[in-house]
Amino acid sequence: MTLAELVTTVFDPIREKERGEVDVDCCFCDDDKMRLGINIITGVAHCFNCDFASGDRRSVINSRRLLFDKICEQLTYAATFTLEEGEEDTSVESKNKETRQETPIPDIKMPKEFEPLWKNIDEALGKRALKYLLDRGVTTAQIKEHNIGFCANGYYAYRIVVPVFYNGKLKGIVSRDFTGVSDIKYLNSKGVKTLYNLPAKSKRNSKCILLEGVFDVLAIERATIKGYDVICGLGSKLSSKQLKILRTYNTIVVWAEPDRAGVEGTIKRCKLLSGKKRTLEVVMPLIDPETDTDPGGMSVQEMRRRFRKRILYTAGVAAIMRNRIALSSPAVKKKGKSWQKKKQPIQYRW
């Protein structure tokens, strides 16, 4: 994807000026007055609000690549920098950083070790997997409807396996360790570009609730909020395809998870999804986030109550959310996270 393509994909609205200059709402601060100026030809950018600046005077291509990477990083948007058509990269940096084209998604198949959990299970491991789901509030009807199972062996061993369908076709796999032993809680198939629980085009509502993970989707689904599609992205970054689908909704409700990463993720998503033709709302974290949980930990009544209290997203709302998280103790932990080890610095042996 070129810088020009990225800018038109992730920013909305865009004010076009002369010689490749555009103004957009800055993604590096809470600006909503289009104070970030980008030159998509030279890759030079500057925000008059937060003073963000980017550019490389020695190489236009490197300048564009630098800004491209900064925007993707900031918005947790998944894309790879490419040159304009017919352009040749003569910068020194290109020798190190090969400009790759986006790789096609491999065909996804269900793992051969997959065992459904909506049928009779007689082995201990299967029972444990089922118990894990029921403990998280997932109903047997949902297990059947969403084709949820588990694997005892193979790549997804000891994991709950949730297939991701798009228009009836298998497009990916999300898996969750149910033993609490693995350091990798979620293991997904590569290159999933769709959204989880997205209805077929003809059955889609004009409004949706955007959540963080598969278990949040299943929770909100149990609260049966009518008129809304209940979906989530897969992984922390949104892709251009996911963004394109999300932007077909007139109203998007982004559910903020009550921790720092969740709130920052929510703000980034809101920035990507804001637009003049779209109503963007957020379900706020509680004033005391320590007493808060993700939707999976709430009763149906609580989920509905929180949903009713959603508010219109603005830069001010982003500040309030950040404030609530900052006011809570730094050790805000979600249920089941305590076993996670802190990353150790790499030890080198000489």
Ligand SMILES: [Zn+2]
């Ligand atoms: Zn700014």
